[in-house]
Amino acid sequence: MLYSPGTKGFYSEEIHGDNIPADAVEITTEEHSALLAAQSEGKVIKWDSKKKKPVAVDPPPPTREQVVQTYKAHIQHRLDDFCRTREYDGVLSCCTYVTSKVTKFRTEALYMLEKRDETWDIGTQILADVEAGTRPIPTLEELDAELPALAWPA
Incomplete structure (x- = not known):
């Protein structure tokens, strides 16, 4: 060989x-x-x-750009996957129902607008803290634990 x-x-x-x-x-x-x-x-x-x-x-550690992209993709998939549990194409599709005349769709869209904003606000702060060196890079599981819980309103 x-x-x-x-x-x-x-x-x-x-x-x-x-x-x-x-x-x-x-x-x-x-x-x-x-x-x-x-x-x-x-x-x-x-x-x-x-x-x-x-x-x-051992492989080299991921670059800053790779870490940022991995986290952003993870957060987006988390939101999209949650919305798919109600047959929406993803969070964007769900949020377009905010002006729906159907109460169920409008309620779900309003909920997801709030959770989307909360999620990205926390997610971007975590990334900023990592970038500033004020906290270590969390695992994806640790990241999930810090993001808002997702549960459809009754």
Whole structure:
């Protein structure tokens, strides 16, 4: 088995023949298996220039932008999924019923307008606090616990 630091890929002479990058180095079957096992557990395979072979390491932490996008998507999905329990397409669809002549739809829309605003107000404050360094990044479960509870009005 061979590994190319240039392509970050594994190669086998039986499969790839002469189409193996010039920088490929030989690794044992055991090393290959261990790298793949570590990768399946969340590690990333990286070239170690001192050891001159691939190693499994922890992935880099997410960037600020990735954290923000993950949290925003999570909050939006939480609101949308809740509205789908009443057959709305999502929170936006539900909120459009605010002027409905049907009392049930209008009541649900007013409720969701309030909960949407509360949720985003708290969610954006949490992100601002994380960004300012005044609090650690919460897990998604911790984030959910801080957001308003969602329960349809009776």
